[in-house]
Amino acid sequence: MQRLFIALLALLVVGSSAFVSPAAFVGASRRIEQQVLPSKNVANPLLIPAALQRQRKSVASVQTMGLFGLGPAEIAVILVAGAFLLGPQKLAELGKDAGKIAGELKEVPKEFQKGLEEGEASAKSLKQEMVEDAETE
DSSP: OHHHHHHHHHHHHHHGGGGSOHHHHHHHHHHHHHHHOSOSOOSOGGGSOHHHHHSOSOOOOOOOOOGGGOOHHHHHHHHHHHHHHHHHHHHHHHHHHHHHHHHHHHHHHHHHHHHHHHHHHHHHHHHHHHHHHHHHO
16 A cells, blocks of 8 residues: 555656746756856867757747736636626626727727828928018018
8 A cells, every 4th residue: 555655656746747837947958058068168069968969059938928917718717707797788788888989999090190180281381381481581
């Protein structure tokens, strides 16, 4: 019984390395490289072990996070939980409000363009007045 318990415990400890971040392994490989290689400017490549010659110099850990450090799965779970909490009637009201807001946002670029055109026209007229004043003097 003790042997079985020790074997299971050993398997759990060995398997727990699956939950370690890849950055831990990167740091370990850099420490090994620093111990083996006294400097980066080694003149003789034969002094470098073959494993380190083939090793990539940088290993970047890729983390894709969305809003507030949450991934797409977490955001989806939050949205589904919110849908269950609000219920169908409240969701319909929120959908209508979101549609109204989206319609209003479509008009924002048009208003901005109108403002730019008005500003450009006033700048041209002001410039024309300045040119006329300079010519008369």
